[in-house]
Amino acid sequence: MPDFDVLAIGGGAAGLTIAVGGTLIGFKAALVERHRVGGECTWTGCVPSKAILHTADVAAAARVAAAWSVDGAPPPPQLDFAKVRAHVHGARDQIARTETPEHLRGEGIAVLQGSARLVAPGVVEVDGRSVTARHIVICSGSYPAVPDVPGLAETRTFTNETIFDDLESLPARLAVVGGGPIGCELAQAFARLGSRVTLIQSRDRLLPREEPAVSPILRAALERDGVTVLTDARLMRATPAADGGRGATLSLEGRADVAADAVLIATGRRARVQGFGLEEAGVTLGHDGIQVDDHLQTSVPGVWAIGDCVGPYRFTHVAEMHGRVVLRNILFPWRKQKVDYSAIPWCTFTDPEVGRVGLTEDEARRRYGSSVHSTTLPMSRIDRAVAEGATDGFIKLVARKRKLLGAHVVGPAAGELTQQAALVMSRGLPVSALSMVTVYPAISYGLHQAADRLAGQHFKRNALLQGAAGVIRRLALR
Amino acid sequence: MPDFDVLAIGGGAAGLTIAVGGTLIGFKAALVERHRVGGECTWTGCVPSKAILHTADVAAAARVAAAWSVDGAPPPPQLDFAKVRAHVHGARDQIARTETPEHLRGEGIAVLQGSARLVAPGVVEVDGRSVTARHIVICSGSYPAVPDVPGLAETRTFTNETIFDDLESLPARLAVVGGGPIGCELAQAFARLGSRVTLIQSRDRLLPREEPAVSPILRAALERDGVTVLTDARLMRATPAADGGRGATLSLEGRADVAADAVLIATGRRARVQGFGLEEAGVTLGHDGIQVDDHLQTSVPGVWAIGDCVGPYRFTHVAEMHGRVVLRNILFPWRKQKVDYSAIPWCTFTDPEVGRVGLTEDEARRRYGSSVHSTTLPMSRIDRAVAEGATDGFIKLVARKRKLLGAHVVGPAAGELTQQAALVMSRGLPVSALSMVTVYPAISYGLHQAADRLAGQHFKRNALLQGAAGVIRRLALR
Numbered sequence: 001m002p003d004f005d006v007l008a009i010g011g012g013a014a015g016l017t018i019a020v021g022g023t024l025i026g027f028k029a030a031l032v033e034r035h036r037v038g039g040e041c042t043w044t045g046c047v048p049s050k051a052i053l054h055t056a057d058v059a060a061a062a063r064v065a066a067a068w069s070v071d072g073a074p075p076p077p078q079l080d081f082a083k084v085r086a087h088v089h090g091a092r093d094q095i096a097r098t099e100t101p102e103h104l105r106g107e108g109i110a111v112l113q114g115s116a117r118l119v120a121p122g123v124v125e126v127d128g129r130s131v132t133a134r135h136i137v138i139c140s141g142s143y144p145a146v147p148d149v150p151g152l153a154e155t156r157t158f159t160n161e162t163i164f165d166d167l168e169s170l171p172a173r174l175a176v177v178g179g180g181p182i183g184c185e186l187a188q189a190f191a192r193l194g195s196r197v198t199l200i201q202s203r204d205r206l207l208p209r210e211e212p213a214v215s216p217i218l219r220a221a222l223e224r225d226g227v228t229v230l231t232d233a234r235l236m237r238a239t240p241a242a243d244g245g246r247g248a249t250l251s252l253e254g255r256a257d258v259a260a261d262a263v264l265i266a267t268g269r270r271a272r273v274q275g276f277g278l279e280e281a282g283v284t285l286g287h288d289g290i291q292v293d294d295h296l297q298t299s300v301p302g303v304w305a306i307g308d309c310v311g312p313y314r315f316t317h318v319a320e321m322h323g324r325v326v327l328r329n330i331l332f333p334w335r336k337q338k339v340d341y342s343a344i345p346w347c348t349f350t351d352p353e354v355g356r357v358g359l360t361e362d363e364a365r366r367r368y369g370s371s372v373h374s375t376t377l378p379m380s381r382i383d384r385a386v387a388e389g390a391t392d393g394f395i396k397l398v399a400r401k402r403k404l405l406g407a408h409v410v411g412p413a414a415g416e417l418t419q420q421a422a423l424v425m426s427r428g429l430p431v432s433a434l435s436m437v438t439v440y441p442a443i444s445y446g447l448h449q450a451a452d453r454l455a456g457q458h459f460k461r462n463a464l465l466q467g468a469a470g471v472i473r474r475l476a477l478r
Numbered sequence: 479m480p481d482f483d484v485l486a487i488g489g490g491a492a493g494l495t496i497a498v499g500g501t502l503i504g505f506k507a508a509l510v511e512r513h514r515v516g517g518e519c520t521w522t523g524c525v526p527s528k529a530i531l532h533t534a535d536v537a538a539a540a541r542v543a544a545a546w547s548v549d550g551a552p553p554p555p556q557l558d559f560a561k562v563r564a565h566v567h568g569a570r571d572q573i574a575r576t577e578t579p580e581h582l583r584g585e586g587i588a589v590l591q592g593s594a595r596l597v598a599p600g601v602v603e604v605d606g607r608s609v610t611a612r613h614i615v616i617c618s619g620s621y622p623a624v625p626d627v628p629g630l631a632e633t634r635t636f637t638n639e640t641i642f643d644d645l646e647s648l649p650a651r652l653a654v655v656g657g658g659p660i661g662c663e664l665a666q667a668f669a670r671l672g673s674r675v676t677l678i679q680s681r682d683r684l685l686p687r688e689e690p691a692v693s694p695i696l697r698a699a700l701e702r703d704g705v706t707v708l709t710d711a712r713l714m715r716a717t718p719a720a721d722g723g724r725g726a727t728l729s730l731e732g733r734a735d736v737a738a739d740a741v742l743i744a745t746g747r748r749a750r751v752q753g754f755g756l757e758e759a760g761v762t763l764g765h766d767g768i769q770v771d772d773h774l775q776t777s778v779p780g781v782w783a784i785g786d787c788v789g790p791y792r793f794t795h796v797a798e799m800h801g802r803v804v805l806r807n808i809l810f811p812w813r814k815q816k817v818d819y820s821a822i823p824w825c826t827f828t829d830p831e832v833g834r835v836g837l838t839e840d841e842a843r844r845r846y847g848s849s850v851h852s853t854t855l856p857m858s859r860i861d862r863a864v865a866e867g868a869t870d871g872f873i874k875l876v877a878r879k880r881k882l883l884g885a886h887v888v889g890p891a892a893g894e895l896t897q898q899a900a901l902v903m904s905r906g907l908p909v910s911a912l913s914m915v916t917v918y919p920a921i922s923y924g925l926h927q928a929a930d931r932l933a934g935q936h937f938k939r940n941a942l943l944q945g946a947a948g949v950i951r952r953l954a955l956r
Contacts, residue, residue, distance in 0.1 A: 005955055013918075024934065026951050046919050050865035055546065061539030065554055068533065068562065073555035076540065077547040084546065091865045094858075134955055316918040331954050345917045355917065380572075387528035387569045415920035416894035423901055426914045436904045439823045439833065440491075440794040441524050442893035456502065473504050476809050477483055477612055 004030040006330060007124060007133035009116040009276065012039020013316040014139035014307030016099060017323025019109045025331060030110040030133065032126050037111065038099040040141055040161075040308070041316040042092060048164040049185050051091040053349055055084045056192035060225070060351065064389075078194045081170040088164055118277040121302045135302055135330050138283070138290060139319070140276065142269040142308035147177070151238035155248045157263040160186075167246075171195050171262035175250055177235060178266035179206040181348040184218060186264060188350050191225040198228040198258045200235060200250065202267075207348060211360050211408045213376070217392050218410070221352060230255065238263070271309045294338040295329050296322055304329075313344055343425040347415035352379075352393045355418030358406030358425055364398045372405065373461075374398045375453040379411040382446035388412060395450045397421070402430035413443045420447055431455070482508040484808060485602060485611035487594040487754065490517020491794040492617035492785030494577060495801025497587045503809060508588040508611065510604050515589065516577040518619055518639075518786070519794045520570060526642040527663050529569040531827055533562045534670035538703070538829070542867075556672045559648040566642055596755040599780045613780055613808050616761070616768060617797070618754065620747040620786035625655070629716035633726045635741040638664075649673050649740035653728055655713060656744035657684040659826040662696060664742060666828050669703040676706040676736045678713060678728065680745075685826060689838050689886045691854070695870050696888070699830060708733065716741070749787045772816040773807050774800055782807075791822055821903040825893035830857075830871045833896030836884030836903055842876045850883065851939075852876045853931040857889040860924035866890060873928045875899070880908035891921045898925055909933070 006022045008015035011033030022029040036043050062076035097103065101111040114127035118138075124131050144159035146152060158167060160182055172195065176187040179201030191197040199206075199222065205215035206222075206229070219229050234253040241247030250258040271289035283298045283305075284291045289312075290305035292298055298305050306322030308314045322339065329336045345357035364372040380391040393411030397404065407421030424433050434451035438444055459465055484500045486493035489511030500507040514521050540554035575581065579589040592605035596616075602609050622637035624630060636645060638660055650673065654665045657679030669675040677684075677700065683693035684700075684707070697707050712731040719725030728736040749767035761776045761783075762769040767790075768783035770776055776783050782804045785797030800817065807814045823835035842850040858869040871889030875882065885899030902911050912929035916922055937943050 026947060027955075041918070047861060047865055050862060050919055054866045058539050058543045058546065061536050062543035062554065065536045065540035065543075065557060068536065068557045068565070069555040070558045074552055076543055076554065077551035079543060079546045080548045087546070087867065091867075094864050095861050317915050317923070320918075321915045331950055333954055344915055347917045347920060383525060383573050384528060386572050387525055388532045389565065389569075413891050413894050415917045416891050416898075416922050419917055419920055419922040420894075420898050420901060422916075423898060423911060423914060427905070427907060427911055429905060433901060433905055436901060437795055437799045437822055438900075439825045439893045439897055440519070440798075441528055442825060442897055444894050444897040445795070447897075469504060472809055476811055477505075 002122060002132040002134050004028050004110065004131070004133040006030070006135045006137065006327075007032065007131065008137045008139045009118070009124065010039065010139035010141055010307075010309075011037035011099075011111070012139060012141050012307065012319065013041045014141070014319035014323055015039070015137070017320045018137045018139065018306070018327065019104065020107065021323060021327050023108050025327065027330075029108075030112055030131065031104065032112045032114065032116040032124065034113070034115045036096075037101060037104065038096050042096050042099060044161045044164060046316055047092050047095055048088045049160070049182070049189070050349055051088040052084065052164070052189045052193075053185060053351075055079060055087055056189040057351060059192045059194070081193070084193060085168075116276055118281040118283070118303070120281060121300050135304065137323075137326055138278070138298070138303065138305040138309055139307050140272045140309040142314055143272050144265060145268045145270045146265050147235065147267050149235050149238060151240065151248075152265075155238045155240040155263060156246050157238075157248070157265050158246070159265050163264055167262065171246070171260070173198070173260045174262050174264060175200060175248070175258050175260035176264045176266060177250075178268070179203065179208075179229075179231070180266060180268065181207065183264070183266035184222065184348060184350050186266065187227050188222055188225055191222070191227045196226065196228075198230065198260065200233045200252065200258065201229070201231045202234055204232050206231070207354060210354060210356060211396060213394065213396070214354055214408070214410055217352065218350060218354065221350065221392055269308065269314055271311060273309060295336045296326050296339055297329075313341065313346070315344070315346055318344060343422050345418045345422040347418060349415065352390065352411045353409075353414035355409040355414035356407070357418050357422040358404070359398060360406060360408070361396070361398050364400065364405045368400050368405075372398060372400050373454070373457060375450055375457060377446055377450040377453060379446070381449065382411070382443060384441040384443050384445065385411055387441065395446045397431065397450050397454055399431050399454055402432065404429075404431045404434075411443065417444055417447055420444060480600060480610040480612050482506050482588065482609070482611040484508070484613045484615060484805075485510065485609065486615045486617045487596070487602065488517065488617035488619055488785075488787075489515035489577075489589070490617060490619050490785065490797065491519045492619070492797035492801055493517070493615070495798045496615045496617065496784070496805065497582065498585065499801060499805050501586050503805065505808075508590055508609065509582065510590045510592065510594040510602065512591070512593045514574075515579060515582065516574050520574050520577060522639045522642060524794055525570050525573055526566045527638070527660070527667070528827055529566040530562065530642070530667045531663060531829075533557060533565055534667040535829060537670045537672070559671070562671060563646075594754055596759040596761070596781070598759060599778050613782065615801075615804055616756070616776070616781065616783040616787055617785050618750045618787040620792055621750050622743060623746045623748045624743050625713065625745050627713050627716060629718065629726075630713075630743075633716045633718040633741060634724050635716075635726070635743045636724070637743050641742055645740065649724070649738070651676070651738045651740075653678060653726070653736050653738035653741045654744060655728075655741065656746070657681065657686075657707075657709070658744065658746060659685065661742070661744035662700065662826060662828050664744065665705050666700055666703055669700070669705045674704065676708065676738065678711045678730065678736065679707070679709045680712055682710050684709070685832060688832060688834060689874060691872065691874070692832055692886070692888055695830065695872075696828060696832065699828065699870055747786065747792055749789060751787060773814045774804050774817055775807075791819065791824070793822070793824055796822060821900050823896045823900040825896060827893065830868065830889045831887075831892035833887040833892035834885070835896050835900040836882070837876055838884060838886070839874070839876050842878065842883045846878050846883075850876060850878050851932065851935060853928055853935060855924055855928040855931060857924070859927065860889070860921060862919040862921050862923065863889055865919065873924045875909065875928050875932055877909050877932055880910065882907075882909045882912075889921065895922055895925055898922060
C-alpha cells in the first residue's frame with residue numbers, strides 16, 4: 001500500500017487544490033513544500049500586488065480629493081512606505097492563515113516540509129526520505145525570467161519574488177523592465193506612491209496579448225500617473241551602482257540611459273522544472289514546461305503536472321482548474337475529462353482594469369473569417385463610469401451569429417464584468433443572455449448595452465429580418 | 479390614421495425605452511414630457527446620487543491616505559462643495575446629452591413638450607392640442623412621499639428632487655428621514671463630505687427589505703463615517719427654523735430633539751397618477767399605482783402603463799424591462815409576453831454596496847420549506863477584499879437543490895456580482911454555473927467560493943452521494 005493516494009509536489013495554488021480538494025473527496029493527500037505554503041500567488045504574486053495597488057489607488061484618490069478641495073489647500077502628503085508595506089504584509093498574512101501547515105494538517109492533509117525529488121513512478125524523496133503515492137502531481141510553478149543582458153546578472157535587481165519583502169523604502173527612481181501585466185501593475189503602483197517610474201517595454205505596445213486598443217488607453221493612464229513609458233525599447237546593458245546598492249544605469253539602444261535607484265524585472269515567467277528529478281524519472285519536458293496530454297498526464301504513468309509548470313496560461317485560477325481536472329481524472333479514470341481553455345478569463349488590475357476572456361477580434365477573424373462581428377462601447381457611454389469620472393476604456397464584444405467568442409473590458413470592475421462574459425461563454429449561452437435585466441447603474445449595465453448593440457447591428461445587416469419585422473409591424477398595427 | 483403608432487406620456491427611463499426602442503423597431507413614436515427628458519433617473523435619482531457618492535468615496539479615500547501618511551502630516555482638507563456640485567452636474571449633463579429633445583428628434587422621435595392629458599382611448603391632449611396614437615403608454619413615474627407629520631409641510635425640507643439642484647452649500651448638520659436606499663446613500667455621502675448627519679429610521683433596521691444580516695453591517699459602516707443612526711425612531715413634529723431658512727428641529731418620540739440645518743425626506747415614493755385624466759378616461763388605479771395585467775395593459779384597451787407609476791419595483795432597469803415587454807406585446811399581440819419579476823437584481827450603492835437578486839432565505843423558506851439551503855461567505859474570506867481592506871460584508875447564496883433562488887452581496891462590486899447571479903437565475907442555470915473558472919483575485923471569485931461551499935454542503939448532507947463517492951474512490955484507486 002502506498003503512503004498516500006495523491007501527493008502534490010509544490011504548495012502553491014495548484015498543490016493546494018490537489019491537497020485540499022483531494023482530501024474533501026476522500027483521498028489521503030500529501031503536500032510537499034520547501035519554502036512557504038501558498039506559493040507565488042499568496043506571497044509574491046496576486047495578493048501582494050493587489051494589496052500595494054490598493055494603497056496606490058488610495059494615494060491617487062487623495063490627489064483627486066486635493067483637486068476637489070477648497071483652493072489653496074495643501075497637496076496630499078505622500079504615503080509612508082512603512083505603512084504601505086504593513087498593509088501588504090498584513091493582507092498576505094491574513095490570507096495565508098488558512099494555508100499554514102498547521103491549518104492544513106487540521107484538515108487531514110500531510111504537509112511535508114522539504115525538497116521533493118521524483119525517484120520513480122509512485123516514489124518521491126523528501127529531503128532524502130522516501131514517500132510513496134499512487135498519484136503524484138507536479139505543481140512546481142514558475143519563476144521570473146531574467147533577460148540575458150550584459151550586466152543584469154551583476155545588478156541587484158528586484159523581481160516580483162523579492163520586491164514585496166526586500167524593498168524597504170520607496171525608490172526615488174524605479175525602472176521597470178517589461179510591459180506585461182506585472183510590469184504595468186507595479187509601474188502604476190509605485191508611480192502613484194511617489195516613485196519616478198520608467199517602464200521599459202521591448203514590444204511596440206503594453207499588454208501585447210490584449211486587443212490593440214487596450215495599450216494606448218493604459219499608456220495614457222500610466223503617463224497621467226507620471227510613468228515614463230518607453231516602447232520598442234531594447235535594453236542593451238545594465239551598469240550596477242558603484243555603491244553596491246540596488247541602483248543601476250540601464251543603457252537602451254538608440255535612447256538616453258535610464259538611471260534608477262531600483263530595477264524591477266518583469267519580463268515573463270519560466271516553468272520551474274529543474275532540480276527535482278523530472279528528466280531522470282522519464283518525465284518529458286516541452287519548450288517551456290512539463291509536457292502533458294489533454295488530461296494533464298505527463299509521459300510517466302501516475303505522474304501528472306498542473307499549473308504554472310505546465311502553462312500556457314499562468315494564472316492562479318487556471319492552476320486550480322487544472323487541479324480539479326486532475327482530481328476528477330484520478331476519480332474517474334474510465335471517463336477522463338479534457339482540459340478546456342476556451343473560456344479562461346483574466347485581468348490586469350491596473351486602473352483602469354483590463355479584463356479579457358476568449359478571442360480578440362483578430363484571432364476570431366483568423367479562425368472564422370468575415371462571419372465575425374464586434375461592437376465597442378466606450379466607457380463614456382456607461383452612466384456609472386461617467387458618475388465616477390472613470391471614462392477611460394471600453395467594452396468590446398466579439399461574436400459570431402448568436403455566439404460570444406470574446407469579451408474585452410477596460411475600465412472600472414473590468415475583472416468582474418469579464419467574469420459575466422465568461423459565464424455566458426462557459427455555458428454556451430447566446431450573446432443575448434447579457435441583455436437580461438441589469439442593475440442600473442452598475443458598470444455591468446454596459447454589458448447589457450453592448451449586447452443590445454450587437455443585436456441591433458445584426459438586425460440592420462439582415463434584410464430578411466427587417467422584411468419580416470415590417471410585415472409583423474403592419475399586422476400588429478392593423 | 480392616428481398621428482403615432484405609440485405615444486409615451488412621460489420622458490423618464492420608461493418613456494425613453496418606449497420612444498427609442500419603438501423607433502428602432504419601426505414604430506412612429508412620440509414622447510410627451512412637461513419638464514426635463516431623462517426624468518428622475520438622470521436628473522434627481524440614480525445619476526446624481528452615484529455622482530455625489532463618488533465624490534464622497536474620494537473624500538473617504540483621502541482620509542485613509544491621511545492615516546497611511548507619514549506621522550504628523552496634516553489631515554485631508556474638506557472638499558469644496560461647489561466642486562462637488564460641479565462634478566454632479568457635469569455627470570448629469572454628460573449623460574443627458576443623448577436624451578435631449580434635439581437628439582431624440584434626430585433619431586426620428588416626436589418630442590412633445592408640455593403636459594399630457596388622456597382624453598379617451600387613443601387620444602391625448604398636450605397643452606390643449608389633441609394628438610392621436612394607436613397605443614398610449616403611461617410612464618408618469620413617481621414622486622417622493624412626505625410623511626404626514628405636524629410641521630413638516632411648513633418646513634423647507636429637501637427630497638431627492640431638490641437636493642441636487644437647490645442645496646448650494648454643505649449643511650453643517652443634516653437630518654435624513656428614512657433608512658431605505660436613498661436615505662442610506664445620501665446619509666453616507668453627506669457624512670463623508672463633512673456634514674454631521676443624523677439618520678432617522680422608523681423601522682427597526684436599515685434597508686428593511688434586505689436580508690436581516692445587511693443592516694448591522696451597513697449601520698456600522700455609516701457610524702464609522704460619523705452618521706448618527708436612530709432606528710425605531712418616530713418623527714412626531716418638525717419645527718421650522720425661525721429665520722425662514724432650510725433648518726428645522728425634529729422632535730422624536732421618547733428621544734432628544736434633532737436640530738438640523740437641512741432636512742432630507744427619503745421615506746419612499748408614490749406613483750404619480752393624478753392630474754392627467756387617468757380616472758376620467760376609465761383607467762383603474764390600484765393602492766399605489768396604475769393597475770395593469772400581466773402584460774402591462776391597463777383597464778382601457780390600447781393604454782399601457784409601465785415603470786414607477788406601476789411598481790412594485792421602482793427601478794430604472796425595471797422601467798426599461800417593462801418598456802421592452804410592452805413593445806413586444808404591441809408587436810406580437812397574438813402572443814403576449816408576461817412580465818417576469820423572478821430575477822430582478824438591485825443594488826444600494828453605499829460603501830459597502832448592497833446587492834440583491836431573488837429571494838431572501840426567509841422568503842425562500844416560506845415558499846419551499848426545509849428543502850432550502852444557504853451559505854454565507856464573509857468578505858474577509860475573499861482575497862481581493864482583504865487586499866483592499868474592504869472586508870465588511872458577505873456573499874449569501876440561497877438555493878434549493880441545484881437551483882439558485884437568491885443572492886445577497888454586501889461589499890465591493892456587489893452590484894456587479896449580483897448581476898452574475900441574476901444571469902444564472904434568468905437562464906435557469908444550476909448554482910454550479912458559478913463554480914466556473916473565475917478570475918483570481920476578482921471579487922467575483924467569492925461567488926465561485928460560495929458556490930463550491932454550497933456543493934460541499936450538499937455532499938456532506940447526502941449519505942447516498944457519499945456512499946457512491948466511496949465506491950468510486952475504491953474503484954479508482956485499485
